Amino acid sequence: MTARETILGKLRAARRPFGEVQPIAERRRMIPRQDLSSQERLQQFIDEAEAVGCFVYQLDENAAFEQIMELIGGDHSVLSWDESQMPFTGLSEMLESLGVSTARHDSGDVRVGVTGVNAALAATGSLVLESGAGRHRNVSLLPDVHIALMRAEHILPDLEAWQEAQKSAGYPAFRQSSNTTLITGPSKTADIAHQLVKGAHGPREVHVIILE
Amino acid sequence: MTLEAQSNNFIALADIALQNDDLQHAIGEGTRTAYYRRLDTMFAHSDEHGESMRAQAAEAKRRALRELPDLLEKAERNLKTNGYQVEWAVDAAQANQLVLDIARRHGVQTVTKSKSMLTEELGTNAVMEAAGLSVVETDLGEYIIQLAGETPSHIVGPVMHKTKAEIRDVFVRELGMTPTDSAEEMVAFARRMLREDFLRADMGISGGNFVIAETGSIGLVMNEGNGRMCTSLPRVHVALIGIEKLVDTVEDYATLTQVLPSSSTGQKMTVYTNILNGPGRAEEGDGPKQAYVILVDNGRTDIYATKYAEVLSCIRCGACQNACPVYRSMGGHAYGWVYGGPIGAVLTPLFIGLENATPLPHASSLCGSCKQVCPVDIDLPGMLLELRWDQVRAGESKAGWDAAMKMWAIGMTSPTRYALGGKAARAGQAVMGDYMPGPLGNWSKHRDFPEFAPKSFRQLWKERSPSRNRSSTTRERLA
Numbered sequence: 001m002t003a004r005e006t007i008l009g010k011l012r013a014a015r016r017p018f019g020e021v022q023p024i025a026e027r028r029r030m031i032p033r034q035d036l037s038s039q040e041r042l043q044q045f046i047d048e049a050e051a052v053g054c055f056v057y058q059l060d061e062n063a064a065f066e067q068i069m070e071l072i073g074g075d076h077s078v079l080s081w082d083e084s085q086m087p088f089t090g091l092s093e094m095l096e097s098l099g100v101s102t103a104r105h106d107s108g109d110v111r112v113g114v115t116g117v118n119a120a121l122a123a124t125g126s127l128v129l130e131s132g133a134g135r136h137r138n139v140s141l142l143p144d145v146h147i148a149l150m151r152a153e154h155i156l157p158d159l160e161a162w163q164e165a166q167k168s169a170g171y172p173a174f175r176q177s178s179n180t181t182l183i184t185g186p187s188k189t190a191d192i193a194h195q196l197v198k199g200a201h202g203p204r205e206v207h208v209i210i211l212e
Numbered sequence: 213m214t215l216e217a218q219s220n221n222f223i224a225l226a227d228i229a230l231q232n233d234d235l236q237h238a239i240g241e242g243t244r245t246a247y248y249r250r251l252d253t254m255f256a257h258s259d260e261h262g263e264s265m266r267a268q269a270a271e272a273k274r275r276a277l278r279e280l281p282d283l284l285e286k287a288e289r290n291l292k293t294n295g296y297q298v299e300w301a302v303d304a305a306q307a308n309q310l311v312l313d314i315a316r317r318h319g320v321q322t323v324t325k326s327k328s329m330l331t332e333e334l335g336t337n338a339v340m341e342a343a344g345l346s347v348v349e350t351d352l353g354e355y356i357i358q359l360a361g362e363t364p365s366h367i368v369g370p371v372m373h374k375t376k377a378e379i380r381d382v383f384v385r386e387l388g389m390t391p392t393d394s395a396e397e398m399v400a401f402a403r404r405m406l407r408e409d410f411l412r413a414d415m416g417i418s419g420g421n422f423v424i425a426e427t428g429s430i431g432l433v434m435n436e437g438n439g440r441m442c443t444s445l446p447r448v449h450v451a452l453i454g455i456e457k458l459v460d461t462v463e464d465y466a467t468l469t470q471v472l473p474s475s476s477t478g479q480k481m482t483v484y485t486n487i488l489n490g491p492g493r494a495e496e497g498d499g500p501k502q503a504y505v506i507l508v509d510n511g512r513t514d515i516y517a518t519k520y521a522e523v524l525s526c527i528r529c530g531a532c533q534n535a536c537p538v539y540r541s542m543g544g545h546a547y548g549w550v551y552g553g554p555i556g557a558v559l560t561p562l563f564i565g566l567e568n569a570t571p572l573p574h575a576s577s578l579c580g581s582c583k584q585v586c587p588v589d590i591d592l593p594g595m596l597l598e599l600r601w602d603q604v605r606a607g608e609s610k611a612g613w614d615a616a617m618k619m620w621a622i623g624m625t626s627p628t629r630y631a632l633g634g635k636a637a638r639a640g641q642a643v644m645g646d647y648m649p650g651p652l653g654n655w656s657k658h659r660d661f662p663e664f665a666p667k668s669f670r671q672l673w674k675e676r677s678p679s680r681n682r683s684s685t686t687r688e689r690l691a
C-alpha cells in the first residue's frame with residue numbers, strides 16, 4: 001500500500017470529527033469595514049502603511065521621478081519590474097539617460113528595487129505583488145530599498161475585498177502567478193532580545209509612491 | 213522518531229530552567245510582550261468582534277478536518293495543476309527519505325531552510341547532514357539555535373530563551389563576529405552571512421502554514437523574508453507540510469492568515485504574507501524550476517481517530533505558550549520534545565506516547581488561559597485532564613502527581629503568575645459555568661461551584677490604594 005493510500009484509508013476509517021460544528025451564519029472581516037469615501041480610504045492606506053514603517057508619498061510623475069533618483073543616489077544599477085507593469089511610462093528611458101542601468105533580476109547586491117503593485121489594502125497598509133511576465137519576485141526581496149509605484153485606484157478596503165475580487169476573476173493570483181506576496185512594511189525581526197530591527201533579510205526600507 | 217524525547221525528565225529540566233536567571237528574564241519578557249500585543253490586536257475593535265473572529269477561525273479549521281480526506285485529494289489535484297509534484301509520507305523516515313531522494317535527483321549540495329516545526333519533529337536536518345548535505349536554517353532565531361546546537365524553545369520565537377549577550381557570544385564563538393552590544397549590528401551581520409547562503413543554495417525547504425485546497429496554494433507567513441528567499445532563489449523548492457494544515461477555500465485562508473499573526477505577535481498581517489503556487493512559470497523569469505509538496509502524517513492520522521482530534525486545529529501561533537504561567541516560568545525546553553507549553557503538553561504524549569511523556573499532562577495549573585487565548589478555541593485544559601484520566605486508567609500517575617505538585621508550587625510562588633491564574637479563572641467561569649477543569653473537575657461535577665468574586669482581593673487592594681497601582685505603567689512599558 002502506498003503512503004497516500006495508508007493516510008487516506010486511515011482518515012476514512014476514522015469516525016468523522018466535528019459533525020456537530022455549525023457553519024458560521026454571518027462571516028466577518030478581520031478588521032470591521034468602515035464606510036469611507038475614496039479620499040478617506042486613501043488616507044487610511046497611508047496611515048496604516050506608515051504605521052508599519054513604510055515611507056509614503058503622493059507625487060506627480062515629475063516629483064516621483066526626482067524622489068526615485070534621490071533614493072537611487074549615486075548607484076549605477078537598479079533592479080526593476082518591466083516598465084509595462086508599472087504605472088509610470090518612460091521610467092527606464094529616464095534612468096538610462098542618467099546612466100542607471102537595470103540589473104539582472106537575480107543580482108544579490110543591488111541596493112534599490114523598483115516595482116509596481118497589483119493591489120493595495122487600506123485596512124492593513126499592505127501591497128499585493130503578483131509574479132508574472134516582467135514582474136520578478138526578487139525585485140521586492142533582494143535589495144535594501146524597495147520602491148513601489150502605485151495609483152490610488154489600486155487601493156481596496158481589506159484582504160477580504162481582495163479575496164472577493166480574486167474570486168470573481170477566477171483566482172489568478174493563486175493560479176497564474178507562481179508567487180503572490182502581500183507586503184506589509186519593511187522586513188523585520190525581533191528574535192534578538194525582542195528588540196525590533198528592520199531589514200532582517202528583505203528590504204529595510206519600503207517607499208510607496210502614490211502617483212497623482 | 214529522530215529527536216530523542218526527554219519529556220519524562222520534565223521535573224529535572226524544569227528545575228534547571230527555574231534556576232537560570234537569564235532564561236527567566238528572557239522568557240518572561242518575550243511572553244509578556246506577545247501576550248499584551250495579542251490582546252491589543254485581537255480585541256482592537258471589541259471583545260465581541262475578537263471572539264467572533266476566533267469562532268470563525270475555529271469553524272474553518274474544524275470544517276477542514278471534518279472533510280480532511282476529501283480535501284487532501286482536492287488539494288493534491290490543484291497543487292498538481294499548479295505544477296507541484298506531490299508526495300506523501302506516513303512517518304519521519306519516509307518524509308526524510310523523500311527529501312534525500314529529491315536532493316539526489318537534482319544534484320543538490322546546499323540547502324537553505326525556512327522555519328518549520330514539522331521538520332523539528334522529523335529530524336530532517338540531522339538526516340540531511342548525515343547524507344553530506346549542507347543545511348542552513350535562515351530564520352534568524354533558528355539560525356542562532358542551529359549555531360548553538362540547540363532546539364527551538366518557542367513555536368514562534370525559537371530563541372526566546374536567550375539574552376542579547378548570549379546571542380552575541382554565539383555569533384562571536386561560531387562565526388567570528390566582531391563583538392558588539394547592538395542588536396542592529398548582529399542582525400546586519402547575520403544578514404550578510406545568510407545572503408551568501410541564499411544565493412548559492414540549490415534547494416530551499418519550507419513548511420507551510422496553510423494549504424488551500426481550492427486553488428492548490430501554500431500560505432506562508434513571515435516577517436524577515438527568509439521564507440521568500442528559500443522558496444524563490446534555489447532551483448528546487450520542497451515544502452514539508454502536515455496533513456492537518458489544509459483549509460478548504462481562499463475565503464477561509466483570508467480569515468486564518470490574519471487571525472494567526474494577530475494572535476501570535478499582535479500584527480494585523482505579517483510583513484510577508486506569501487502565497488506559493490508552484491514552480492516559476494515559463495514567462496516569469498525567476499522562481500524555482502522544480503517544486504514539491506510532501507504531505508506528512510507522522511502520527512496525525514492516529515490523533516484524528518481519537519477524542520483528541522480537535523488538537524489538529526492548531527495553527528501554531530504560540531499564544532497558549534505566551535499565556536501559560538508554567539511555560540512563562542520555564543520556557544519550552546523543559547517539556548523535553550519539539551513543542552512546549554500547553555499545546556506541547558497535549559501534542560507530545562499524543563505523538564510520542566503517554567508513557568514517554570508522563571509528567572506533561574500535569575505540567576499545567578489548569579488555569580484555563582490557554583483555551584481562552586487559543587485562536588481556534590482548542591480545549592487544551594480539557595485535553596490535559598483527559599490525558600490524566602488516560603494515565604489513571606493505564607496506572608501511570610505517580611510521576612504525574614509529582615509534576616502537578618510542582619506546577620502548583622510554581623503558580624503560588626510568583627505574584628504575577630498567581631494573579632494571572634486568578635484572572636483566567638474569573639473569565640473562565642463566565643465561559644464554562646460550573647464545569648471546572650483540573651483537580652476541581654470531579655468536585656464540581658457533583659456540586660455547584662461557588663462563583664468567583666468579580667474582583668479579587670488583590671484588585672480591590674490596588675483600587676483602594678491608587679498610589680500602589682503600578683499596573684498601568686507596567687502596561688505602558690510593554691506597549
